[in-house]
Amino acid sequence: MASETTDCDVIIVGGGMVGLATALSLASQDYRVHLLEAGEPQQVKTDTHPSFDDRTLVVNPASQLFWEKLGVWSELAPHSTVVNSVHVSQNGRFGAVRFNHDAMHVPHLAHVIEARVLGRLLWEKVYRHKHIQLTAPAKLTHFTADEKSIQVHYQQDAQQKNQRALLLLAADGARSFVREQLNLPTITKNYHRTAIIANVATELSHHQCAYERLTASGPMALLPFHDRLGLVWTLPQEQAKQMLDTDDATFMDALQHAMGHRLGRITRVGQRSSYPLYRITVPQQYKSRVLLIGNAAHTVSPVSAQGLNLGVRGIQRLMAALSDARKQNHDIGSDLVLEAYQQQSWPDQQRILQYTDDLMTWFKLDVPVINGLRGLGMLAVDSSLLLKKQFYRLAGGF
Numbered sequence: 012m013a014s015e016t017t018d019c020d021v022i023i024v025g026g027g028m029v030g031l032a033t034a035l036s037l038a039s040q041d042y043r044v045h046l047l048e049a050g051e052p053q054q055v056k057t058d059t060h061p062s063f064d065d066r067t068l069v070v071n072p073a074s075q076l077f078w079e080k081l082g083v084w085s086e087l088a089p090h091s092t093v094v095n096s097v098h099v100s101q102n103g104r105f106g107a108v109r110f111n112h113d114a115m116h117v118p119h120l121a122h123v124i125e126a127r128v129l130g131r132l133l134w135e136k137v138y139r140h141k142h143i144q145l146t147a148p149a150k151l152t153h154f155t156a157d158e159k160s161i162q163v164h165y166q167q168d169a170q171q172k173n174q175r176a177l178l179l180l181a182a183d184g185a186r187s188f189v190r191e192q193l194n195l196p197t198i199t200k201n202y203h204r205t206a207i208i209a210n211v212a213t214e215l216s217h218h219q220c221a222y223e224r225l226t227a228s229g230p231m232a233l234l235p236f237h238d239r240l241g242l243v244w245t246l247p248q249e250q251a252k253q254m255l256d257t258d259d260a261t262f263m264d265a266l267q268h269a270m271g272h273r274l275g276r277i278t279r280v281g282q283r284s285s286y287p288l289y290r291i292t293v294p295q296q297y298k299s300r301v302l303l304i305g306n307a308a309h310t311v312s313p314v315s316a317q318g319l320n321l322g323v324r325g326i327q328r329l330m331a332a333l334s335d336a337r338k339q340n341h342d343i344g345s346d347l348v349l350e351a352y353q354q355q356s357w358p359d360q361q362r363i364l365q366y367t368d369d370l371m372t373w374f375k376l377d378v379p380v381i382n383g384l385r386g387l388g389m390l391a392v393d394s395s396l397l398l399k400k401q402f403y404r405l406a407g408g409f
């Protein structure tokens with residue numbers, strides 16, 4: 012489908028989960044795709060690729076359908092853990108909200124997977140795909156667009172190469188080089204907090220329940236994964252540094268204090284890693300035949316477990332916009348098509364950015380009256396199936 016003047020239809024920069032999944036989606040619709048990834052293929056094979064680390068990811072039901080359609084779910088499911096209930100509580104305060112799949116009349120609330128397993132699966136599928144050209148390691152250096160196409164320059168094996176396409180998709184992550192080159196205004200909110208990630212084993216079984224604990228220092232998530240839990244613990248930067256540097260016994264004591272005894276004693280903790288927490292909003296996400304997708308277009312704190320789920324919905328909307336363009340014989344890199352995509356995506360992005368921000372900031376104020384109101388609010392939500400269903404629709408990606 013490439014026009015006479017282009018070598019391919021779409022060039023994607025960034026082979027993280029969003030870039031890879033977009034390449035597969037486009038190829039399934041017969042677009043000719045070229046994916047450029049800066050990392051070494053060897054990093055994927057040896058589980059050292061920074062985008063595919065051992066973080067646990069919540070896959071909501073809408074994303075599960077997407078991965079099924081893409082043909083990766085059957086291989087992913089055996090490595091996943093089903094989430095049947097969610098328990099939201101406050102540290103040291105009354106009130107809790109419980110979500111249960113039975114009460115919501117759904118087979119399950121979500122699944123938990125490991126980023127490295129999904130990353131490897133996607134990479135292998137892209138690598139083997141006849142209609143996707145995968146170049147790695149390759150670094151995009153610059154690009155120039157005209158009325159008919161975009162010329163993309165990249166470096167591979169110390170050689171400068173270039174290729175022409177109709178559309179350039181920037182899936183190059185939160186610190187997007189492409190976004191910077193385009194000078195697209197970016198609003199960054201720094202939470203001055205750090206998320207500590209680790210695997211945790213506890214005395215009692217998680218019974219496929221995910222825990223969200225709201226503490227004065229920030230939210231904490233515990234995701235059931237096989238016989239352990241994936242921890243995301245938000246702390247002020249200085250405290251996080253201490254918790255990263257301390258020995259396992261001191262870390263486990265502090266964690267036990269913050270998460271309470273619902274799961275009994277913490278018996279083991281795995282390697283700790285950390286992520287700075289910030290939110291990135293990009294009001295204008297396209298320019299001159301380039302469109303930002305995934306974390307390059309929107310970055311949220313991992314505490315809400317929504318970043319990739321939102322990225323997946325973006326891919327689906329992009330595919331719909333391109334399909335409409337194709338039917339109407341429109342140029343897929345035109346402002347008309349990219350604006351239609353952005354109009355469709357913006358409200359969803361705003362909802363998730365706001366929801367995550369609320370989670371990050373609501374519980375910052377440790378004032379008795381506010382804590383009491385929060386407790387009452389939780390009790391109110393807990394007793395309302397309607398409110399819970401509304402919440403489930405948001406978190407479930409519907």
Ligand SMILES: Cc1cc2nc3c(=O)[nH]c(=O)nc-3n(C[C@H](O)[C@H](O)[C@H](O)COP(=O)(O)OP(=O)(O)OC[C@H]3O[C@@H](n4cnc5c(N)ncnc54)[C@H](O)[C@@H]3O)c2cc1C
Binds near residue numbers: 026069152206316322
């Ligand atoms: C601890 C943690 C837990 C999370 N939990 C969840 C969860 O439960 N559920 C959920 O939905 N989301 C979750 N997320 C968010 C999710 O991981 C991200 O939204 C998702 O991985 C973003 O993928 P991406 O492909 O957009 O970006 P990235 O993974 O950052 O990929 C960008 C890629 O671009 C490449 N690149 C960059 N510059 C160039 C260049 N110039 N040329 C070529 N290549 C380039 C990089 O090498 C990289 O591979 C979590 C995130 C974290 C940190």
